Each structure stands twice: as C-alpha cells, then as structure tokens.
Amino acid sequence: NNDGWLDDAEARTDVRLQQFTSNYTQLGVRLDRNVNWGTDYPGIMKANGLNGFSAGSDTPSTPSTPDTGSSVSGKSVMELATEVLQGVHGDGDVRKAALGDMYDAVQDEVNHRLTASVNTLAQEVINGRYGDGDARKAALWTRYDEVQKKVNEKLGASSKQYYTVVSGDNLTKIAKKYGTTVAQLQSWNGIENANLIYPGQKLRVK
Numbered sequence: 001n002n003d004g005w006l007d008d009a010e011a012r013t014d015v016r017l018q019q020f021t022s023n024y025t026q027l028g029v030r031l032d033r034n035v036n037w038g039t040d041y042p043g044i045m046k047a048n049g050l051n052g053f054s055a056g057s058d059t060p061s062t063p064s065t066p067d068t069g070s071s072v073s074g075k076s077v078m079e080l081a082t083e084v085l086q087g088v089h090g091d092g093d094v095r096k097a098a099l100g101d102m103y104d105a106v107q108d109e110v111n112h113r114l115t116a117s118v119n120t121l122a123q124e125v126i127n128g129r130y131g132d133g134d135a136r137k138a139a140l141w142t143r144y145d146e147v148q149k150k151v152n153e154k155l156g157a158s159s160k161q162y163y164t165v166v167s168g169d170n171l172t173k174i175a176k177k178y179g180t181t182v183a184q185l186q187s188w189n190g191i192e193n194a195n196l197i198y199p200g201q202k203l204r205v206k
Helices: 005-010 041-048 075-086 092-115 118-126 131-159 171-177 182-189
Strands: 017-026 031-034 162-164 202-204
Touching: 041 162, 075 092, 075 131, 118 131, 171 182, 182 202
Parallel strands: none
Antiparallel strands: 017 031, 162 202
C-alpha cells in the first residue's frame, strides 16, 4: 500500500507480479491481492504441464488415484478394515477404487467395529476375533479403551469363585482352603463380624 507503488513497478522491467494489499476482503474472507504485469501464467502452466495440465493441453488432466500406501493383494477383510480405520485407503471413491471387489465386505466390517455395542465387541475380543496387544489396538482403533475395559470386566467376573458355607466352617478355615485371607473374604462379601457366618451362606472366595 505504499504511495507510488504502481509507478515504481511500471518503471522496472524485472517486475512481473506484485502484491498491492494483504487486506482485501471478498465474501468475508481476507485475501492478498496482486497485479500481473503482462505475464501469461495460465499459458506457462499449460505449456509446461503444471497444476494438473498436460503439456500443451487447455484442460487439466484427470488426476490419478492417489497411492494409498498399501496394496490390498493377499490381505484379509479383517486386515483391510483395520487399515481403513487407520486412514490408509482414504475415503469415498478413493477407498472404493483402492479396495476394488473387496470394498463391500471391508466396509461392512469397518461399520461393525464403529457401531456394534461395546458388549458385543468385548465378547468378540474374548473369542479371539481381534488378536492381542498392538494388533487389537489397531483393529479397534478409537474404541479400544472402552472395549478393553469391558473385556477386563467380563474376564474378572468369570474368574470369580464362590463357596457355600457348611456347618463347622469359619473364615480362617475357608481362607486357608482357597489361598486368601480373612480380611479379603470380609471385603469381598461385606462381612463386618469375622466370627459371624452361617451354613448355606454363599461366599466369594476368589
């Protein structure tokens, strides 16, 4: 916005493109504005095959499908679904082109992992569907933490063991039998008085 910028540029033969403001607003968007001193930039782009133009063509060439970084050849639906969740194969038409004939099956698996209940996914984990460690984390992607929490709950519940008290039992005897302590038995079973148990009472012992 300096005074005399136009005269100065016209006097110089090496000026081809000059910014004259950085505060031009159009449709609420702030933009730079430049003046072109007679250089045919569109012609240069067309002649040199730049910005999507084929050399010598007046229309941009059709862009090729981006390289997604991973071939689908020989990979299972499960593996490809994990890659999709990680963004490997892009979205929309790019994903369809990358996955080819496997697109529908892979997309169904992706949708399942994204929309199935936590309980369903946790049971599938327990059944071995998503592997272990990093493989499981990758397969479940953003849902890993909530699903793994449910898995731990399910496995913890299934590992609990109970004992029914019979005449002559006491907590010391029961604790010794199951390799635990009287205090732990009290905690698991909400027993305030360690000397007060009765036949037929069901106690958690593991």
